[in-house]
Amino acid sequence: MTDDAYLFLVDDPAVPLGASVTAVEDLTCLETPAVRAWLDAHGVSATSPGVRLLPPEETDAIPDGAEKLPVPLNDDELDRLRRALMPGALARVEEELLAYRDCTGERDALLSRATAAGVPPHRIARLAGEDARTVATAAAQGQDRPSDPGPRQR
Numbered sequence: 001m002t003d004d005a006y007l008f009l010v011d012d013p014a015v016p017l018g019a020s021v022t023a024v025e026d027l028t029c030l031e032t033p034a035v036r037a038w039l040d041a042h043g044v045s046a047t048s049p050g051v052r053l054l055p056p057e058e059t060d061a062i063p064d065g066a067e068k069l070p071v072p073l074n075d076d077e078l079d080r081l082r083r084a085l086m087p088g089a090l091a092r093v094e095e096e097l098l099a100y101r102d103c104t105g106e107r108d109a110l111l112s113r114a115t116a117a118g119v120p121p122h123r124i125a126r127l128a129g130e131d132a133r134t135v136a137t138a139a140a141q142g143q144d145r146p147s148d149p150g151p152r153q154r
Contacts, residue, residue, distance in 0.1 A: 004070035005081060006059045007035065009042060010050050017061060018052030019084035026080075027053075029071040038069045055081050111135050112142025 010017060021027065029035050030046050044051055053071075054062060055078055062068055073081065079098075083091040111134070114124045121139065125132045 003056055004059075005053055005055050005073045005078065006062060006068045007038070007071050008052055008054070008062050008066045008068035009044065010052055010063075010066070013049035017063075018054045018058075019081055020049065021046045021051055021053055023084040024053060024077065024081045027071075027073065027077055029073065029077075032071075035069065035071060042067055053081055055085070058085075108138040108141060111138035115139035115142065 007021070008018065021030070027046075035046075039046060039051070055073075059068075083094055086094070107128075107130075111124060111128060111130065114128075115121065115135070115138070119127075121132060121135050124130070124135045128135070
């Protein structure tokens with residue numbers, strides 16, 4: 001196994017191995033001279049149906065003798081590649097988990113800002129769907145931060 005993903009060519013585009021580059025979208029490696037030269041040398045474009053991509057943990061599945069090129073992908077690109085290879089329902093659940101992570105990543109800061117703005121804790125808990133203790137903890141932590149203005153004085 002390698003740490004790089006691999007671009008590779010399949011003779012028959014109906015072969016269900018790997019993900020098409022178009023399914024992954026926005027790969028920075030496609031702009032590198034090495035990838036451009038490899039594509040040119042094989043007379044294909046990145047959008048050709050026979051150009052496929054596999055993540056590092058699956059590169060052993062590339063057929064012997066297939067034309068291949070290691071390509072470094074960042075974490076976001078690898079996540080997109082792995083989701084492109086998953087069954088649709090599983091990929092949708094992963095997308096939901098990512099959306100949840102993104103919206104909750106700033107939860108404590110938002111709860112603290114709401115407290116600082118003067119929104120009553122019981123109202124914050126109801127609107128945010130959080131437990132009152134969670135709101136109180138986030139508000140207390142926000143008061144400890146020097147950059148947080150803390151609760152508004154009345």
